Amino acid sequence: xxxxxxxxxxxxxxxxxxxxxxxxxxxxxxxxxxxxALTIEGLHMHARVDEDxxxxxxxxxxxxxxxxxxRSFHLGLVGRADVVELHRPGPLLxxxxxxxxxxxxxxxxxxxxxxxxxxxxYKRGKPKENRCxxxxxCAQALCLEEMLGAHIPVGALFYGxxxxxxEVCFDNELRVLTSETSTRLHELIASGETPSAPKQKKxxxxxxxxxxxxxxxxxxxxAADYLASQIRDASGGEAL
Numbered sequence: 001x002x003x004x005x006x007x008x009x010x011x012x013x014x015x016x017x018x019x020x021x022x023x024x025x026x027x028x029x030x031x032x033x034x035x036x037a038l039t040i041e042g043l044h045m046h047a048r049v050d051e052d053x054x055x056x057x058x059x060x061x062x063x064x065x066x067x068x069x070x071r072s073f074h075l076g077l078v079g080r081a082d083v084v085e086l087h088r089p090g091p092l093l094x095x096x097x098x099x100x101x102x103x104x105x106x107x108x109x110x111x112x113x114x115x116x117x118x119x120x121x122y123k124r125g126k127p128k129e130n131r132c133x134x135x136x137x138c139a140q141a142l143c144l145e146e147m148l149g150a151h152i153p154v155g156a157l158f159y160g161x162x163x164x165x166x167e168v169c170f171d172n173e174l175r176v177l178t179s180e181t182s183t184r185l186h187e188l189i190a191s192g193e194t195p196s197a198p199k200q201k202k203x204x205x206x207x208x209x210x211x212x213x214x215x216x217x218x219x220x221x222x223a224a225d226y227l228a229s230q231i232r233d234a235s236g237g238e239a240l
Contacts, residue, residue, distance in 0.1 A: 003076030009185055011070060011079030011139050014178070017185050018132035022197035023208050024185070029194055032211050061088040063111060070143035075182040081140050082122045086115035106150040117144050119155040126161045131177065133157050134168050138178040141170050 009028070016024040026032045057064040063086035071078045089105040105114035119140040123133055134157075141152040156165040168174070188195075197212070206212070 002073050003186075004073075007076055007186075008071065008073075008078040009076055009189060011077045011136065011143070013185055013189075014077075014139055014181050015132045015136045017181060017188065018130060018135060019202070020197060020206070021188060021195050022212060023206060025188060025194035026208050026211055028189055029192060032208070058111070062086065063108070063115065070140055070147070072139075072143040072146045074146055075139060075142060075179065076186055077139055077143060077182060079140070079143070081119055081144075083120040084144065085118040085120055086111070087118055089114060089116050104151050104153075106148050117141075117148065117150055117152050119144060119152070120158060120165070121155070122158050122160070124160050126159050127157070127166055131174070134174055135178045135181055137168050138170050138174050139182065142175070142178060 013024055013028050016027055055066055057066075065084045065086065066082070068081045068084050069079075070081055086108060105116045107113070108115050119137060121133070121137045121140065127133070137155050137157055141155055144150065145152055152170060154167055154169050156167045158165050203212070
């Protein structure tokens with residue numbers, strides 16, 4: 001399947017969907033957004049990465065590209081990469097084989113020889129229990145593969161709390177998960193509906209908590225019970 005320009009969705013929405021489908025719909029269907037301390041810290045981290053805007057830094061066997069626009073008509077995604085490193089193909093990278101018609105290294109304008117793209121994404125905290133960060137990074141790699149006709153075997157996530165890189169292999173399992181998540185995202189947005197979601201431990205760190213109101217979504221309590229609890233809270237616990 002191939003999407004049109006008008007059907008492209010934000011690449012960042014993949015992470016929202018894998019964290020919580022309700023959060024994703026609140027942001028990308030209802031167009032609501034709230035910041036908290038965690039999101040603001042993340043914004044500051046990305047601002048430091050992007051402070052000079054898109055630019056190229058050339059070293060001997062490494063080129064660092066920042067703020068690269070990404071697009072995939074196959075996945076129906078559009079976004080921007082924090083950093084894409086270009087490495088000279090070594091023995092390991094040169095031996096990697098990709099899909100038919102895709103090559104392990106590609107020529108780059110205004111640079112001599114061929115290079116292997118290596119996406120690098122910056123994250124505020126630490127590695128997560130699920131694969132939402134891996135999927136977002138893999139989607140960046142798939143966009144680059146489509147744009148450049150290259151095969152990209154690996155990339156990395158840099159976590160601010162750990163201050164080190166976590167390398168991610170773009171194996172078949174992750175590629176399939178990324179493609180399936182993209183399809184789910186398009187189906188959710190096309191439905192125009194915001195699904196319900198029970199309150200979970202992860203809700204406490206979600207910036208959309210006050211908009212989402214997961215307590216009201218619980219199947220185990222009625223709207224009347226929820227409103228009564230809110231009235232009690234507002235009155236200091238006294239019945240009205």
